[in-house]
Amino acid sequence: MEGKMKAIVKNNAGPGAELMDVDIPTPGPGQVLIKVKSTSICGSDLHIYKWNNWAEKNVKLPQIMGHEVAGKVIALGENVKSVKEGDFVSAETHIPCGHCYQCKTGNRHICENMKILGVHTDGVFAEYAILEEVDVWHNDPSIPAESASIQEPLGNAIDTIRAGDVTGKEILITGAGPVGLLAVGVARAFGATKIIVSEPNEYRRKIAKKMGADLTLDPINEDLLSLVIKNTDGRGVDFTAEMSGNKNAIQQGLKSVRPGGSMALLGLPDDPISIDLTQDLIFKAVNLIGITGREMFKTWYIAGRLLKENRLNLSPVITHTFPLADFEKGMKLMEEGNCGKIILKP
Amino acid sequence: MEGKMKAIVKNNAGPGAELMDVDIPTPGPGQVLIKVKSTSICGSDLHIYKWNNWAEKNVKLPQIMGHEVAGKVIALGENVKSVKEGDFVSAETHIPCGHCYQCKTGNRHICENMKILGVHTDGVFAEYAILEEVDVWHNDPSIPAESASIQEPLGNAIDTIRAGDVTGKEILITGAGPVGLLAVGVARAFGATKIIVSEPNEYRRKIAKKMGADLTLDPINEDLLSLVIKNTDGRGVDFTAEMSGNKNAIQQGLKSVRPGGSMALLGLPDDPISIDLTQDLIFKAVNLIGITGREMFKTWYIAGRLLKENRLNLSPVITHTFPLADFEKGMKLMEEGNCGKIILKP
């Protein structure tokens, strides 16, 4: 398809990005072109926008930003077999090589040669975008584009909560940013019988309540560990889902786990963290589980069914919707923290 | 404690039972005496009442019937450490030996020397009853005695549904007798995204809907397999929970499972059943899982939390409540099938 489109482009190695007119891209072999219906902002978009160390190492300029998306397929490259024009799709954002040890053993989400949409390739903050066929996810038509766009981070939340086998369990979620809030809803949908949420931001604690938290606490002004112990018959939680990357959350979250329990880590701490392995992990026979990305595509099937069958209401998490042109408002809100998920619409 | 109590006693090797005055029993070492608050009728009680082959082989007469119970501890035998007078308790009904291979490896529910409360020992359809300390379960005071009594069959339902890892899954439940109905509620609480229930009795199909079934069907007048396929994108369900023991339900339920799925069997067929292992199990890489009793005590913790935290509403399943003296009305209703769970109160 020829012509120009609006896109948010990262042009310079420094803070900021620009809304520009660029060429509409053409899908190559094994690729499809979509017309973007909805996108949403991820924490990593903010890192690229602000140009932190991680961004500097990983992103080649210039590049279109964004990776959370829902849209309609409008053109197919060669050799595409499982997608057709008009399909309503979202995108897995891992682009696996397909041939490494991980890809060959069912772990494409930790591919040894991984590329990420919007990090290593042009992204989706635009009117049109290219997706790899292997990353195309077909949405049920009943799902709103805004929700469909959020399925990617919802998958992170699902993978994290699944690690805890939370049905009938008492759990702690540390950090109620957008993915943490999704995790609260997922844990509720999966049958956790008690969900305690630790989050310093009051705005987000309130959303956590709406998503199904039984108890929320402020770890700055309240004692996380003693509150957990008090609310779990003195035993500690069965499972902690760590969604913040915060040092205290990690240390206190691990101490909050009962003997024989487990803890999953999705939030990324900036620095190494000191852990009392003897007392907090070994003597308690606790499992500490690293979570990255989303299992392809088990989590997508679960996400799709939760949304299609209305088992999970995402509306409390979607706090703001902006036109693409106002992306800087979204970035600012993300940085301040008084938001859930922010939608950008072309 | 001295004195007499009312009890439903099986005296004769034939149909029927009698409400009689018998001595209040005295707890021996490792036993406790409870004042019964609520009991409920199980299918096996009906077998004993009607005196089928299984009953004839297993029950020594005379014997007090019943095993589902909730009550208050009023006396302790010697060496009881974990129970005290006044405790509000229910009873696990497996009485494991504690020393066999199964007991030593965490599978007490399939003890090689198992006894069952109310089958091999005097039961709980009485004003007072003896429990083994190892079988005592402490209830949260907020749980009604009627619900507390039903936790034992609820545990069967939980074990069956847990076998399917149903979160985010599409499942079939064949048979909506009392335990099947509990299984519907459990599957809903555990996050199954689609629950199809097959049950010939209309009264029970209606309760299944109240417990959370998305679709109910009548396997006598509708085609089970084609309805399942139609409602699962042509693929079949992820999991079938077989709660009826019926031959057609077992055969059709297995055919309804998608490749890579699984099926748990709790219902007990009277006779061997012909299975097309090549097509229905091997080529599909399906697991067929035998379920018996309840894992001690994982299922109890889950049951207790579901009830305490109001994640599961048992009231649609509890269709009738009778005084102990009217037990024959209960047995008759159980036989006819127009009931859910029937409570007997001393």
Added chain:
Amino acid sequence: MEGKMKAIVKNNAGPGAELMDVDIPTPGPGQVLIKVKSTSICGSDLHIYKWNNWAEKNVKLPQIMGHEVAGKVIALGENVKSVKEGDFVSAETHIPCGHCYQCKTGNRHICENMKILGVHTDGVFAEYAILEEVDVWHNDPSIPAESASIQEPLGNAIDTIRAGDVTGKEILITGAGPVGLLAVGVARAFGATKIIVSEPNEYRRKIAKKMGADLTLDPINEDLLSLVIKNTDGRGVDFTAEMSGNKNAIQQGLKSVRPGGSMALLGLPDDPISIDLTQDLIFKAVNLIGITGREMFKTWYIAGRLLKENRLNLSPVITHTFPLADFEKGMKLMEEGNCGKIILKP
């Protein structure tokens, strides 16, 4: 590559096959051409040779037979990324679609649109053969071509034995045909502490002993169940691996499993089989596990490492080696049963 090659071709809808000169094929996009070093005969080759019902339904004539293979890559089609000329490779024989539910969730071996090498496409009983890139497995150069060729059925054995988590376990293997014999060696390598093998053919029982069986028995002249019980402290085995498809083996093999144990089925019975689900599966809380094909590619990594590190000696199983031209001798031996694995060499 132009020219002619020798190949075993199934030309007619009836018993038999012919060694013919045919064109050397040209690899299409995503395909590679190999020079065949070694092939081996599978039971399904015999079915095609004899033209049973299954063959009639699945095979389109004319077609080159065979699917177990090792060889050297000599030409690449377009878009092949992970293979280069000169590579020493074997072939996974499932050709998955890559886009169905099973393929998208890590179960390519039960793809909903599966094709099989040598069944739905031209096979490897030839001097040259075409492989799909997705099916190419890179062999360590130290592995003999004969062993490399057998890795495909070895994968079936590995998948079956893995299902039983046999380390430190006492197990029964029913059926010591070529895959059953491989299963004995795999179970030994995986740390099973007692391996009982049931097999009517004395020639094969002797090989089973060489592969590591602790006890072999003849189910025609000895009582399988009582021998198992006698040799397992009266308890039954932890796991039965059923490799025969025989009705009695299936029924007795299931009765041989202890409470809480499991049984995997790889052998394909011709007809439905009557199972006493109540006594043999439900009351014992036993799992019955259908096995088909090989998990792609977990089993290949295990197979490759066992061979490379000399943890598994395949030589007792490789009983005959013929030139391609003598394939009819191999088919006859396979039918009679006095053989292990039969190698065909171009």
Added chain:
Amino acid sequence: MEGKMKAIVKNNAGPGAELMDVDIPTPGPGQVLIKVKSTSICGSDLHIYKWNNWAEKNVKLPQIMGHEVAGKVIALGENVKSVKEGDFVSAETHIPCGHCYQCKTGNRHICENMKILGVHTDGVFAEYAILEEVDVWHNDPSIPAESASIQEPLGNAIDTIRAGDVTGKEILITGAGPVGLLAVGVARAFGATKIIVSEPNEYRRKIAKKMGADLTLDPINEDLLSLVIKNTDGRGVDFTAEMSGNKNAIQQGLKSVRPGGSMALLGLPDDPISIDLTQDLIFKAVNLIGITGREMFKTWYIAGRLLKENRLNLSPVITHTFPLADFEKGMKLMEEGNCGKIILKP
């Protein structure tokens, strides 16, 4: 039984212990008296002998030391049902309460009210010793008493190696003290295809080779991480078993794990340790598994079968045998490190 016996008694809050004459104890209800055939020295015995902080907090004086044992039952207390005089037994050393959450859910080895034989009760470095019935393990008569005594630490090794599902895997074991050496043998018996052992002591590295290590390295003079990477196709090991408690071993051992792999920790570090969770755990989707004690009694069944069926040869690990009176030689050797397992015989 009346009379006096020799026993190694810890009398004073400081280094050392004494061989004394004390009364032969009398078994209480649920206890048995054994005549000790063999005992062995554990690292925790050395801690008590040297009186470190942990010992000071946990041990009440005076107390008989030791917990690894094999012997013959010579007297029974009341209510003992599963043991009889003359039985050849060993001892699980966890004494669980039986009533807490962990005990009720199959995790007696992490009982919330745990006592340890020889730490919280009189131990087995004596001519006679008291065991709780719940802790009695029946040995096969064919197993030598020295090996039977070592089954307790062998269980630690089994639990650690089982956590890694090592069959067909490439693994690293950091630390080849007595339990690390047992872990090497266990990993070999369980079908690990490559076992790399890191251990600074040359004497122990040599024993590791005898137990089945494919490669041993000296982490002081060689670069652990680069050697692991070099020997695992550049990918890292599937599993690390950490048996040393050493800070560098933990940090390097975790970095040595491939994406999607896991690491079990049995060795107890003295202090909290800094972990790069983002790079080493989260991005790699690695599991870190705390191991304590031995699962009761799954590991014992495995240990017993490995020894009975001669799948595991313990003789390279048993480096020294002393009479009870020479226990100080044993303690000295343990401290220096030029030993494997040290046997003490009354």
